[in-house]
Amino acid sequence: MAEVIRVLLVDDHQVVRRGLRTFLEVQDDIEVVGEAADGDEGVARAEELRPDVVLMDVKMPGTDGIEALRKLRESANPARVLIVTSFTEQRTVVPALRAGAAGYVYKDVDPDALAGAIRSVHAGHVLLQPEVAGALLSDDAAGGGAGRGSSLTEREREVLGLIADGRSNREIARALVLSEKTVKTHVSNILMKLDLADRTQAALWAVRHGLTG
Numbered sequence: 666m667a668e669v670i671r672v673l674l675v676d677d678h679q680v681v682r683r684g685l686r687t688f689l690e691v692q693d694d695i696e697v698v699g700e701a702a703d704g705d706e707g708v709a710r711a712e713e714l715r716p717d718v719v720l721m722d723v724k725m726p727g728t729d730g731i732e733a734l735r736k737l738r739e740s741a742n743p744a745r746v747l748i749v750t751s752f753t754e755q756r757t758v759v760p761a762l763r764a765g766a767a768g769y770v771y772k773d774v775d776p777d778a779l780a781g782a783i784r785s786v787h788a789g790h791v792l793l794q795p796e797v798a799g800a801l802l803s804d805d806a807a808g809g810g811a812g813r814g815s816s817l818t819e820r821e822r823e824v825l826g827l828i829a830d831g832r833s834n835r836e837i838a839r840a841l842v843l844s845e846k847t848v849k850t851h852v853s854n855i856l857m858k859l860d861l862a863d864r865t866q867a868a869l870w871a872v873r874h875g876l877t878g
Contacts, residue, residue, distance in 0.1 A: 670787045673716040674700045675707035675733065676749070677725040681772065685720060685749070688776040695783060704728030708736045711744055718783050719746045723761055734764035738862065745786045749774075765863050768792025789833030791865045816858045822876060824851040828864055829871035 672695055674682045682700050689695045699714045701707035705728045711719055719737070723730040734746055748761045748769035758769055767786040770779060782792055817825065820841075827837045834848045841848070852864070861867050 668694065670695050670718055670783060671698045671714070671716045672696065672783060673698060673707070673711055673714055673719045673744070675702075675704070675710075675719060675725075675730070676700075676722040677702050678722075681722070681749075685779075688779055689783075691776075692780050695780060704730060704733030704736075707733050708740070708742075711737060711742050712740065715742075716744050718787050719744045720749045720783075721746050721761075721766070723748055723750045723752060723757055731760050731764045734761060734766055738765040745789075747782055747786050747792070749779075762793070762865055765865070767865060788835070789864065790831045791868050793865075793868075817855065821851050821855050821858070824848060825855050825867060825871045826876040828852070828855075829868045829876055831868075 672689060674685050674697060676682050676685070679702070682702075686697050686700075689697050698716055699710050701710045703725045707719065707721065707730075708728075721730045721733060728736075730748065737744065737746065745767045746765060748758065748766045749772055750757065750761075750769055751772045752758070761769065768782065768791055770782050770792070774782070785792060823841060824837055827840060832840065834845050834852065837843070838845045838848045843851075852867075855867055856862070859867065859870055861870060
């Protein structure tokens with residue numbers, strides 16, 4: 666039996682939450698475990714329920730989605746956050762990705778595509794549209810960082826390249842004939858050595874410095 670992915674919905678519009686729940690309840694491997702109407706409630710519910718994936722709106726009254734993302738990261742909550750937004754502007758999406766989101770989809774997304782996105786981020790993938798990845802990379806350009814790559818071992822560079830290719834830890838372990846625990850250790854070392862916050866930033870760093878396959 667496939668692992669059930671536990672999902673928390675965070676959106677200030679009840680009708681949106683209801684629609685998302687309706688989409689997801691027909692999926693055998695996805696369970697909606699809770700809902701929240703704003704960022705603060707979302708953070709509290711994420712701490713209480715420990716979901717695998719959080720579907721997070723960006724624009725909400727009070728604590729918005731970006732601030733909620735920062736709070737989740739500060740608390741080391743392991744949930745993967747997928748932004749669900751009606752805003753297409755890079756100035757809205759890019760800060761959310763910088764704050765720790767694993768990707769984003771639009772609120773008019775096809776139900777099957779939404780379920781696929783949830784499965785993808787749960788597996789460790791990063792969902793980035795090319796134009797948003799480009800914006801993130803151009804913003805990073807002024808910061809340099811290439812020199813930090815010299816501290817990586819050859820194995821860590823291999824792992825980083827596979828992260829940039831969108832591979833999950835399990836897929837990386839299979840590709841390099843390693844245990845998942847060893848891959849997790851390599852990923853932690855990569856983030857520490859490059860002074861990066863998460864896999865999204867690691868993937869972007871690798872793309873910018875030519876480590877993709």
